Amino acid sequence: MPIGEFELIDRYFRTAASCRSDVLLGIGDDAALLAVPPDRQLVAAIDTLVEGRHFPVGTAPHSLGHRALAVNLSDLAAMGADPAWFLLALTLPRADEDFLAQFARGMHALAQQYEVQLVGGDTTAGPLSVTVQALGLVRPGEALRRSGAQAGDLLFVSGHPGEAAAGLLLEMGGVEPPAGCDENLTALLRQRFLYPTPRLALGRALRGLASACIDVSDGLAADALKLATASGCGLRMDVGQIPLSAAAQAVVGPEAALRNALAGGDDYELCFTVPAARLAELPGRVANVKCAVTCIGVIDSAPGMRLCRGGSPVAMDVAGFDHFRSRD
Amino acid sequence: MPIGEFELIDRYFRTAASCRSDVLLGIGDDAALLAVPPDRQLVAAIDTLVEGRHFPVGTAPHSLGHRALAVNLSDLAAMGADPAWFLLALTLPRADEDFLAQFARGMHALAQQYEVQLVGGDTTAGPLSVTVQALGLVRPGEALRRSGAQAGDLLFVSGHPGEAAAGLLLEMGGVEPPAGCDENLTALLRQRFLYPTPRLALGRALRGLASACIDVSDGLAADALKLATASGCGLRMDVGQIPLSAAAQAVVGPEAALRNALAGGDDYELCFTVPAARLAELPGRVANVKCAVTCIGVIDSAPGMRLCRGGSPVAMDVAGFDHFRSRD
Numbered sequence: 001m002p003i004g005e006f007e008l009i010d011r012y013f014r015t016a017a018s019c020r021s022d023v024l025l026g027i028g029d030d031a032a033l034l035a036v037p038p039d040r041q042l043v044a045a046i047d048t049l050v051e052g053r054h055f056p057v058g059t060a061p062h063s064l065g066h067r068a069l070a071v072n073l074s075d076l077a078a079m080g081a082d083p084a085w086f087l088l089a090l091t092l093p094r095a096d097e098d099f100l101a102q103f104a105r106g107m108h109a110l111a112q113q114y115e116v117q118l119v120g121g122d123t124t125a126g127p128l129s130v131t132v133q134a135l136g137l138v139r140p141g142e143a144l145r146r147s148g149a150q151a152g153d154l155l156f157v158s159g160h161p162g163e164a165a166a167g168l169l170l171e172m173g174g175v176e177p178p179a180g181c182d183e184n185l186t187a188l189l190r191q192r193f194l195y196p197t198p199r200l201a202l203g204r205a206l207r208g209l210a211s212a213c214i215d216v217s218d219g220l221a222a223d224a225l226k227l228a229t230a231s232g233c234g235l236r237m238d239v240g241q242i243p244l245s246a247a248a249q250a251v252v253g254p255e256a257a258l259r260n261a262l263a264g265g266d267d268y269e270l271c272f273t274v275p276a277a278r279l280a281e282l283p284g285r286v287a288n289v290k291c292a293v294t295c296i297g298v299i300d301s302a303p304g305m306r307l308c309r310g311g312s313p314v315a316m317d318v319a320g321f322d323h324f325r326s327r328d
Numbered sequence: 329m330p331i332g333e334f335e336l337i338d339r340y341f342r343t344a345a346s347c348r349s350d351v352l353l354g355i356g357d358d359a360a361l362l363a364v365p366p367d368r369q370l371v372a373a374i375d376t377l378v379e380g381r382h383f384p385v386g387t388a389p390h391s392l393g394h395r396a397l398a399v400n401l402s403d404l405a406a407m408g409a410d411p412a413w414f415l416l417a418l419t420l421p422r423a424d425e426d427f428l429a430q431f432a433r434g435m436h437a438l439a440q441q442y443e444v445q446l447v448g449g450d451t452t453a454g455p456l457s458v459t460v461q462a463l464g465l466v467r468p469g470e471a472l473r474r475s476g477a478q479a480g481d482l483l484f485v486s487g488h489p490g491e492a493a494a495g496l497l498l499e500m501g502g503v504e505p506p507a508g509c510d511e512n513l514t515a516l517l518r519q520r521f522l523y524p525t526p527r528l529a530l531g532r533a534l535r536g537l538a539s540a541c542i543d544v545s546d547g548l549a550a551d552a553l554k555l556a557t558a559s560g561c562g563l564r565m566d567v568g569q570i571p572l573s574a575a576a577q578a579v580v581g582p583e584a585a586l587r588n589a590l591a592g593g594d595d596y597e598l599c600f601t602v603p604a605a606r607l608a609e610l611p612g613r614v615a616n617v618k619c620a621v622t623c624i625g626v627i628d629s630a631p632g633m634r635l636c637r638g639g640s641p642v643a644m645d646v647a648g649f650d651h652f653r654s655r656d
Contacts, residue, residue: 024369025473028558030406030543031373031464033471038366041352044447045359046415046461050454078358087374089417089459119372122459126378129454131417133374133461136359143361145353215358230356 008095008123012104013088020117023085032119034085036137043136043143045075051128056172061099063194064130065106071217072134073114073198074268078215080144080207081136083114083200088121089131114200142207144272149212149231153273155297156282158199160245161220165264166252167193177251185247196268202293205285206272213272219263221318224271224297225305231273237297239316240309262318273299336423336451340432341416348445351413360447362413364465371464371471373403379456384500389427391522392458393434399545400462401442401526402596406543408472408535409464411442411528416449417459442528470535472600477540477559481601483625484610486527488573489548493592494580495521505579513575524596530621533613534600541600547591549646552599552625553633559601565625567644568637590646601627 014027025033036042049068051057069086076083088107092099111118116134167189169175177186199215206213214227220242228235239258248257269291274282286293300306307314342355353361364370377396379385397414404411416435420427439446444462495517497503505514527543534541542555548570556563567586576585597619602610614621635642 025471029474030403030541031371031409031462033407033466033473034370034372036364036368036370040364042362042364042370042463043359044362044413044415044461044463046417046448046459047450048417048419048452048459050419050452053452053454075358079361081359085372087372087461089374089376089461091376091378091457120374122375124376124378124381126381126457127455129419129457131374131376131450131459133372133415133417134359135370135372138361143353145361146357213358 008100012100013118013121018117019112019115020084023117023119026117026119027121034119039139040137041140041143043076043079043081043138044133045072046131046133047071047075048129048131060194061102062106065103066110066195068130068132069107069110070196070198071268072132073116073200074196074215074217076134076136077198077200077203078144078213078270079136079138080142080203080213081138083116083134083136085117085119086132086134088118090121090123091126091129093125093128144203144206144210144213146212146214146227146230149227149233149273149299151233151299151301153211153275153299154279154295155224155235155237155271155273155299156293157216157220157243157269157271157296158202158293159267159269159291160243161216161267161269162248162257162261162264163189163192163245164196164266165260166248166257167191168266169252175252181251185250188247189251193266196266198268199270199291202270202286202289202291205289209274209278209281209285210272211275213270216267216269216271217265219265219318220271221262221305227271228299228305229303231299233299233301234303234305235297235299236306236308238309239307239314241294241296243292243294262316336428340428341446341449346445347440347443348412351445351447354445354447355449362447367467368465369468369471371404371407371409371466372461373400374459374461375399375403376457376459388522389430390434393431394438394523396458396460397435397438398524398526399596400460401444401528402524402543402545404462404464405526405528405531406472406541406598407464407466408470408531408541409466411444411462411464413445413447414460414462416446418449418451419454419457421453421456472531472534472538472541474540474542474555474558477555477561477601477627479561479627479629481539481603481627482607482623483552483563483565483599483601483627484621485544485548485571485597485599485624486530486621487595487597487619488571489544489595489597490576490585490589490592491517491520491573492524492594493588494576494585495519496594497580503580509579513578516575517579521594524594526596527598527619530598530614530617530619533617537602537606537609537613538600539603541598544595544597544599545593547593547646548599549590549633555599555601556627556633557631559627561627561629562631562633563625563627564634564636566637567635567642569622569624571620571622590644
């Protein structure tokens with residue numbers, strides 16, 4: 001006999017470790033009841049993953065549970081927020097217990113790591129799709145926005161954009177690694193797609209220093225341009241400075257690695273700006289953050305994005321991800 | 329050329345009237361930034377509507393926009409909360425502008441009525457499905473819960489449960505109204521399914537008086553039992569006291585009207601309990617609330633639900649809605 005909706009919620013979600021004393025009422029009522037500290041503002045994000053669109057059919061449920069939460073925590077990281085709570089809307093074709101057990105394990109492992117608690121949800125039958133809504137907290141005035149950059153601010157990116165896109169290509173069987181390619185490299189790239197790391201520590205470290213911040217989910221070029229545009233500016237990006245992954249270059253080649261970095265998506269790195277006059281503060285801020293940050297360009301006053309290599313302009317098609325327009 | 333994701337958000341959602349000064353940063357950044365008053369707790373709910381499961385294929389997009397928000401506001405009503413903000417995760421097969429314009433109009437009309445503001449969202453391509461996450465506010469100690477009922481408390485329901493289920497039957501062509509049946513009655517029933525009214529005013533009126541409250545989304549019998557069980561109690565319900573709708577009785581007959589009231593779902597009425605000693609306070613509280621409230625039973629200490637008519641027990645199958653189990 002199939003497991004019922006309420007039994008399912010009980011077995012896999014309600015019993016998850018509650019880790020926060022500010023949850024006055026969690027799963028099991030009409031809504032959750034949460035205590036917001038008086039000196040905090042609320043940060044709220046929502047993101048959906050649809051099977052066949054955001055993850056290949058047959059993706060391990062453990063990864064899916066992780067990713068659905070991670071992509072939302074990434075949005076909170078881009079705001080410089082501390083994650084607190086999340087809600088889960090899970091639509092799945094049938095109540096497959098093995099799927100649910102793995103999905104819940106992947107989600108709860110990440111939740112425990114960042115001390116964020118599942119406080120409510122909705123499970124329903126339908127085509128596989130996961131929506132997570134994440135709530136975070138930030139002191140008044142400390143939230144990072146997309147819109148604060150000014151001409152002359154330097155542009156940075158964390159990690160190695162393009163790795164996740166290469167990992168997705170490997171997952172989809174869309175690329176054949178060169179003969180003799182180190183399996184650790186392909187494993188690393190797959191891992192970067194399947195288990196993205198939300199850059200929460202970096203977001204926190206940038207509070208009060210970064211003039212603007214965005215998370216890189218639709219491709220570095222598109223997201224950097226969104227940041228600049230929201231700030232009423234444009235940008236110049238030196239493609240030679242983009243911190244390409246050695247693994248991605250080895251597996252898909254240097255040209256595809258660069259294209260993936262600019263237009264691949266799914267990286268969940270942070271792209272941010274720092275005023276030139278405060279550049280000296282950055283190394284100290286990020287010393288204990290476990291990811292590299294690299295200067296890749298500068299904000300300028302002319303709208304739009306100009307790509308260069310060294311001093312010379314380069315022309316590339318770097319359209320980012322748009323769910324209602326096809327891309328290669 | 330099809331409309332793109334970002335253009336779509338701009339055209340139909342970002343430009344919606346902003347009605348709240350506590351939205352520090354709305355649609356258009358990585359997350360929304362919201363000011364929670366220091367003397368309020370946060371109430372958070374999430375609900376998904378899937379095409380073919382929660383609404384028939386071909387449902388008017390205007391109704392869908394209304395319902396997706398209304399079912400979440402109903403959860404806030406059941407907590408006695410004031411609605412404040414919501415986020416929208418919209419998955420649709422293609423960016424159909426006519427669909428979007430109507431959907432947004434239906435959603436925004438309800439949002440404006442209750443002064444709740446759309447502050448963020450995610451649009452993606454996939455099978456039609458709408459997830460709304462609603463945030464409300466309540467003073468510490470004032471939230472209504474499912475778990476506060478005690479033996480001897482009287483059980484109430486608002487409105488006329490079963491109307492929405494009859495309306496859905498009409499929408500699906502699953503019932504033929506009797507010859508000569510007043511078209512206003514069928515129109516009313518369809519309206520109750522397509523445009524449910526969240527009982528926010530009633531929820532507010534019950535703060536500090538109702539000992540427990542739940543919204544009726546899965547059928548009155550199942551939801552009343554959930555309330556009693558969460559309170560560590562059981563209940564006796566007099567089916568003869570259930571305020572059946574005259575319209576539903578005329579269109580589907582008295583027997584089906586009762587079955588729909590008990591097990592139909594989609595009503596979004598409130599089911600609540602009041603201690604017998606405080607019953608005299610109820611009429612004054614609900615005098616200005618635009619829906620009837622009717623006493624239908626009593627909480628008792630024995631677990632489970634006992635249905636009766638007058639003093640005599642009655643046996644009926646009243647299983648409520650469970651997304652992973654089929655029903656008639």
